[in-house]
Amino acid sequence: MPIDISTPIPVIDGEKITREEFERNYVHPQKPVILRGLWKNYPAYHKWNYNFFRKSMGDLEVGLYSSKQADPSQTLSTPTTKMKFSEYLKLIETEPTDLRLFLFPIFKHKPELLHDFDYPPITKGYIKLPFMFFGPKNSITRMHQDIDMSNVFLTQFEGRKRVVLFHPNQSDLLYKLPFNVHSTVDIEHPDYDIYPGLKYVHGMEGILEYGDTLYMPAGYWHHIEYVEGGYGLSVRTLAPTLALRLRGAYNLLIQRKLDDILRFLFGKRWFELKKRIAHDRANRAIEKILRDE
Numbered sequence: 001m002p003i004d005i006s007t008p009i010p011v012i013d014g015e016k017i018t019r020e021e022f023e024r025n026y027v028h029p030q031k032p033v034i035l036r037g038l039w040k041n042y043p044a045y046h047k048w049n050y051n052f053f054r055k056s057m058g059d060l061e062v063g064l065y066s067s068k069q070a071d072p073s074q075t076l077s078t079p080t081t082k083m084k085f086s087e088y089l090k091l092i093e094t095e096p097t098d099l100r101l102f103l104f105p106i107f108k109h110k111p112e113l114l115h116d117f118d119y120p121p122i123t124k125g126y127i128k129l130p131f132m133f134f135g136p137k138n139s140i141t142r143m144h145q146d147i148d149m150s151n152v153f154l155t156q157f158e159g160r161k162r163v164v165l166f167h168p169n170q171s172d173l174l175y176k177l178p179f180n181v182h183s184t185v186d187i188e189h190p191d192y193d194i195y196p197g198l199k200y201v202h203g204m205e206g207i208l209e210y211g212d213t214l215y216m217p218a219g220y221w222h223h224i225e226y227v228e229g230g231y232g233l234s235v236r237t238l239a240p241t242l243a244l245r246l247r248g249a250y251n252l253l254i255q256r257k258l259d260d261i262l263r264f265l266f267g268k269r270w271f272e273l274k275k276r277i278a279h280d281r282a283n284r285a286i287e288k289i290l291r292d293e
């Protein structure tokens, strides 16, 4: 039985929505939405393609991460391999590979690219720290929440992506690991014997086409599959509440470091303890659902 992701992520015309409508309907209630055509008026929409990146920065050496070797007990901080950016672009355009390039600070290497877009006026409070994500066909960004708890606007510039989202209030049923923003569940092949909580989650699904922007409110769990090789750009705005902003700062500045130290000191035993805590929390959440039924 597949996991319930039967609710579609709504798709709206990003060129027509006003700031007032967007804030009222999506930012304040923290609801995800796909904004079609939001970036159409920026040069990047037509200018950024494989050839453009190859020509303008193909010689740059980039650190790549293997999706196959992704180990849920580790934070992904060390690249699996390195190669020239032009070689990597050729790889994802033409051949099967599992190498991904994520949280790529492309604008540090080529600040001129910042002139190719602006921050859409449908909301305010942008954090001026854009990142790009590149991946080959069939690669997966494993399920996680963004550690800084900001609202994310993820725009697709090449290829299509399938996106699955879960509200942050389902973290326990998704076996969120403590001191972390990841989970060990595989939502494509749910194992209900090991993870019975997955029977009770309800998610949303959508496809990001060329030029679509996914608005993903703070704390939303996301699983991303590259239906085709391609790339996207993310910009973010501050979370809507002080509590979420403080949580983001705590995650970044304290929790992550504490997790690294405890992993260094206790290795696998620390990971096993975190998994046990995640299972206890999921069992309690299931009991509550059954009690309330």
Ligand SMILES: O=C(O)CCC(=O)C(=O)O
Residues within 6 Å of the ligand: 102, 133, 134, 135, 141, 146, 152, 154, 222, 224, 232, 234
């Ligand atoms: O597009 C991707 O590969 C990942 C994007 C993501 O995880 C994010 O923007 O937080």
